Amino acid sequence: MTILHISDTHGRHKELGVLPPADILVHTGDLSNYGSEDEVLSAIEWLMTLPYRHKIFVAGNHDFCLFDAENIEGLPDNVHFLHNNGVVVDGISFYGITFTNPSVPDKTTADVLISHEPPRGILDYENDTHWGSEKVLLLVSKLHPKYHLFGHVHGNNGIVTIEETTFVNSSIMNRNNCMDNPPRLIKYDFDK
Numbered sequence: 001m002t003i004l005h006i007s008d009t010h011g012r013h014k015e016l017g018v019l020p021p022a023d024i025l026v027h028t029g030d031l032s033n034y035g036s037e038d039e040v041l042s043a044i045e046w047l048m049t050l051p052y053r054h055k056i057f058v059a060g061n062h063d064f065c066l067f068d069a070e071n072i073e074g075l076p077d078n079v080h081f082l083h084n085n086g087v088v089v090d091g092i093s094f095y096g097i098t099f100t101n102p103s104v105p106d107k108t109t110a111d112v113l114i115s116h117e118p119p120r121g122i123l124d125y126e127n128d129t130h131w132g133s134e135k136v137l138l139l140v141s142k143l144h145p146k147y148h149l150f151g152h153v154h155g156n157n158g159i160v161t162i163e164e165t166t167f168v169n170s171s172i173m174n175r176n177n178c179m180d181n182p183p184r185l186i187k188y189d190f191d192k
Contacts (some may be wrong), residue, residue: 001090001188005054007116007151007170010062011039012179013046018183024089025052028151028170029099029116030058036139037065044072048079054089058081058096060116060152067100082114092188095143102135104142112188113145117152122162123169126155140165147186157181 004022010033019025031043040063047055055078059066066072072081080087082096084103095110097103099117104110117133118124119140124132129155140148148167155175159168166186174180 001187003188004183005149005168005170005186006172008154008173013043015179022052022185024054025050026114026149027057028114028149029058030062035064037060038066048063054078056094057113058082058116059099094188100165102139104139110130110143110145113143115150118150118169122167123156123158124153126153126175
């Protein structure tokens, strides 16, 4: 099972060109730059056209019009907007937390945690500041996911494994807001 992870396209999704093949595409927020409904809808319509069996996304801090949305009507069955909830795809549980109020009910499990913000202290350092969230860090320690996918910090695209969790920052934008960072292709390890 392969997962293609992208984040922080900021309304410039059509500039990405052809993306690598995978089973599932995960977009971890900042679909838009200005947060308007038109801009977010354009990005969602683009997601719906992509050839992946499933597309999963969460809102980022620029996606204002999605902050209070709990679901989006009219999405195809293979397009999943996660807002403090989860979905199981081919035996893999994905749980997406919101940017504004990340929370996980008791007894929730997740193989893959999806958020816009990184956890505090992990792939979150840019401009002499840690931009990650303490709340997200606590949720990671509660869930112990195999993978945690996020973006938000443009200057720290990368992958690091700490204990049992592989953390992936796939911000497409670099620190100068140029689309220079690569998407990340993850081969899901069922034995991990």
